[in-house]
Amino acid sequence: MMQSSKFSLSKAILFSVFIPVILISGACGENKATSPGHGGTGKKMIIIGFDGMDPNILKRLMAEGKLPNFKKLSESGGFKPLATSVPPQSPVAWSNFITGMNPGGHGIFDFIHRDPENIFPYLSTSKTKSASKIVKIGKWVLPLSPGKVSLLRRGKAFWEYLSEEGIETTVFRVPANFPTTDDKARQISGMGTPDMQGTYGTYSYYTDEDTDKFENLSGGKVFPVDVYKNRVRGRLPGPINTFRGDAPESRVDFTVFIDPENPVAKVSVQDEEIILTEGEWSDWIRINYELLPHLQKAGGIVRFYLKEVRPNFKLYVTPVNIDPSNPAIPISTPKDYSGEIAKSVGLFYTQGIPEDSKALSEFVLEDGEFLDQTNIVFGEEQDMLGYELERFRSGLLFFYIGRVDQLSHMFWRTMDPNHPAYDSASKLKLVIENAYVEMDGVLGRVLDSIDGDTTVIVLSDHGFAPFYRAFNLNTWLKDNGYARLTDDTEGEFFQNVDWGRTRAYGVGFNGLFLNLKGREFKGVVEPGDRERLLDEISGKLLSIRDPKNGEQVISRVYKAEEIYSGPYLKDAPDLIVGYNRGYRASWETVLGSFPGEVLRDNKQKWSGDHLMEAALVPGILLSNKEIRSKNPSLSDLAPTVLEEFGIPKQEGMIGDSIFKEENPGKN
Template identity: 35%
Template sequence: MSEPHLLAYIGPGGGFAVVSSFFVVFITILIAIPSLLVFPFRWLWHWIRYAGVRRRRMTRRVVVLGLDGLDPNVMEQMIAAGELPHLASMTWRGRLATIAPPLSPVAWSSFATGTYPGSHRIFDFVHCNPRNYQPYLSSVEVRGASRAIRLGSIRIPLGGGTMKPLWKGEHFWDILGRHGVFSTVLRVPITFPAKAKRGHLLSGMCVPDLLGSQGISTLFTDAPARIDDEEEGRVVRIEVRDGAAICPLTGAADPYRVDERPMKVDLKLTLAGDRRSAVLQVGGRRVRLKLCRHSEWVPIDFKSVFGGVGGMCRFYLSQIEPHVKLYATPVHIDPAKPALPVSHPTTFGIFLAKLFGRYATLGIAEDTSAYENGAIDGPGMLEQCYLAHEEREKQFFHALRATREGLVVCVFDTPDRVQHMFWREHDAGDQTLRDMYRRMDDLVRRTRAAIDDDTVLLVMSDHGFNAFRRQVNINSFLREKGYIVRKAPAGGDGDGAGDDPTWLRGMDLSKTVAFGFGLAGIHINRKSFFAAGVLNDQNAAQLKKRLIADLEALVDPATGEKPIAKAQDAAEIYAGSPYADAAPDIIVGWRPGYRVSWESAKGQCMGPVFADNKRHWSGDHCFYPPLVPGVLLSSIPIESDAPRIVDVAPTVLRLLGVEAPPHMDGRPLVDTGAATGGSAAEPAVISPSKSAPEKKDEPVATHVG
């Protein structure tokens, strides 16, 4: 999953990285030495203490293979055509009810906790701060040192920074850990900062880059070029002289400088005489660049007043003539010497880097913004997706070899990214998307070959996919209907035109009663939630009913279609949950083909209500949940006609001998007498007619067949 970076810069972050990177490995080694000495005694105690869990378990190991965004409709079409034999031969397959809203951080958090969003408190990629109406990353808060000693232009931080997870609840692998079950968890979203009670974990979506952002790339070019929004990348103008150019790469702010001047490294680019390649000099390292091919990961050391910090980039030379275009990925945290806790224990991520080489650590490693702004082309985008995929395959199959008992979970983002960026080509008959599905089918084949009969395999996706052809500026609609009042333009009065600042800054919030924010939510400007709210709860409830009716009556004049399938009242769908009040008041459920516009998602309110989506990002999943279910395939029978994503966690717990705690919203999909391990039974495909009735707008799992 994933969307464009709605809030790309979440600083400071990088300052903490510089302060902490020197100590992290050293401290980990110190902790490991006494652990090794007492290991035999701990092993014996563990064997005795958790004997009951081993007796109750239904299988020795569970493997969860997450294929983010794999769509049941595309999958079934290709199965019918005989193109996905290994997915087709799983013992059980069906649709998996996703969550409202069906966004990757929300859905995977429900997978990890077995609860609905009102319990884990993740409702979008970004949330609206009730104190100042500005966005903040929903998953984690990263802060630098709060105090420092100032000596002229130099500041010395006192203490380290802090990283505060903002999600609530407990991941099911930590519940297993409390019962002595070992887990290896790879790249599940919303797991940063990395931690695990018993096992290994490599964090996924929402790991920042070295700047503390969610991914800011750089384009070095001597051509006239600009990117208006830094959230989507930077352009650095270079001058090519005698076939060479200096490319200054910007890193994090120097935490030891009062002015927080960014650290920089000068890279030297030398073009080959044949104009088909180049050499990039990074410190003492020379990296050969081939035209239109990504480089290997290149370590980069940024120097500060005291010490420095290391990161890494890949480079992509997309053009030499008539102008040079050199793309640098966002500066990833280097897993070989991590500046932030991207793995648990820290040595686990370092071990993987030593074993297989450096690998992507950024939460959204596939840079869709670079494809949108022209820094890389379509083949470069696709190559970047599969480079990250191949890195993860190595880690996954190593986990299968190393974790012979307990739990292995790995999420692959490739289906999500490829469908986001190449759905329009798929609609036109291109094979890029279908090739990706064939590749996922082969991944399932190799996974099944790597496990034994005492392992249960679950293959799943968090949501499906469909076309995104028309975008709707919800805030423009709200402005036209009188819910939003624009600020008066400078020197004028009334609801004026002019520029359209992001994140509500163009709205008069003393008069605005409702606004769209993020990819799925609409907030009522309530006094009980916002510091400058204008409506009491009674008036807000009345306005909500009217607004829901207005939204569901909206019609696209170009097509005659209603773009909104259902505007869901968050108070109803999250009723009884501890954090329901933190959710947007209305969750918009779109029909396939429609989605909130890029401008409205960032809190802008000018421009037309409807517009064609002309971006490469042409597939999406921000739809009404029953219209975009995920998939679930199992090596054993599933005892449900309508499985939900919240049911996966309690199912895994039961299979491994642990009953789900009462706070979980999900229920196990197997009973204690079910067969375990790989089965040669005839594949079971559940008919749509057997789906359960809908309850409280919870998405219904309609099964394939």
């Protein structure tokens, strides 16, 4: 008995001490996340990517003394235009930056690609594959294997080489990197990251006003609601429920209580309640969609914006973003990195392009409301930059901000009297200029945080230009006998194309393909006729003049093989159309529609653009280290980074370090 007691006592002491120690050491473990800069060379480098920053605007504002930090940086190392990609589209341009290759090497040729098996357009940077093995039980479908999201960008990212050498690297929201690569670099995915509905951002809008005016929406859904006894009931759409045989959209119900007199409302959704006054944005609210009762949920986050209480009820809800603290699909490497950020700075937008320009274009948000929304995004970005700068010790930090790009797209009309949508009474003429000033503040914060041994590079992927007139490439091809339709409707996704009599078609913002025998599913153009036909179409495209003003509409047309190299050249469009300043492909033609007019005024709020001839919209390049390259290009940045860390330029990379003189410049 005595022996037994002794044994129990020792066991008691063991449990009493050991288990709490384990638990407590676990509780303390939260602060043990590795910080960058403990491996590699000790070299320090920060790259800031300001999407869409234009060298001409930057130069002017620097000359006016409005950008002291940019001026300081340009005086220490230099400021040059940075040759962008062909075509100058963000996924293409940032892929050039990431891989040091051109599209023939990384396989991203446009925002939109097409499947030659059915000529159906799809988003170019990632694809989702459902579970290959399933079992059906009644109305339920249970996956036996996991689904998969794949990055379609090929070529090795520069940070993968850095990781292999043990250099601490953080890559924050670089476009064309969803899902993030599987290596030791800390990464949060950027442009290309979907919302919970699998789109690039689908807002919801609830109103009791006439909803007929909201036709053909592409960026969101409008839900008519009734205000009854000062209550509004709505349903928040979520992900497609693939656990159900009929794959319905999942929904979460919510109720809005409205005060009988005051402009204030309470939103009650699941176990959350928020009170908003008119014109107020909520914080992030977690939403859980039940996919399999009691077994499987998918969590997302939304913000509510109470636009108006009366006379009409108007409630905007952001796209359901992936919850970074508990992501339904991985948005970071390592997987818990997004949660670490969320824990430090709070929940944040995770969709690839967080600024909801579609809601502005589709008159759901007004100019000021959209600006407020972008200010929320920018606030989050600044918090996250602060967090990363605080952590940065050595290695590489890349940080991306898309604010200038999005505001330039949406507010060019406010500062350009020649724009068809120009409003001389607009009070927002300085929005774009102010965005540059804000980025100067960001740069100042970075410069203040570094020591003398840190190399800083500031770059943009392309510049900006006005978007005055929209060109319907497919309509032009039809009018010139290169494309034939089965009926007179505009159609979409090429549904009314007579492929047996069509020789060429346009997909994406700058791509033109021949309907080539042996490549396209109903190809008619013999490979031997390819060169002649491309020359013929190119010549005709270059000769187009705008009947409104006599301007040349297309200033340059490239054959893919002239400008691309690498294993994916076979997937490239046959021709890349470089539009003149002020012109761009229409929204309709991009996805395979054939509107009536070849050219029309762009009266939309989306008024600035860069999807034109690359030479017209170069990006910017500044550094605190002397830029010796005469014609630096985006493809030079990957070898530049590698050489800064003592790693030689890798096979397939077409550029050279910007800090070397002999660089010839590449696209």
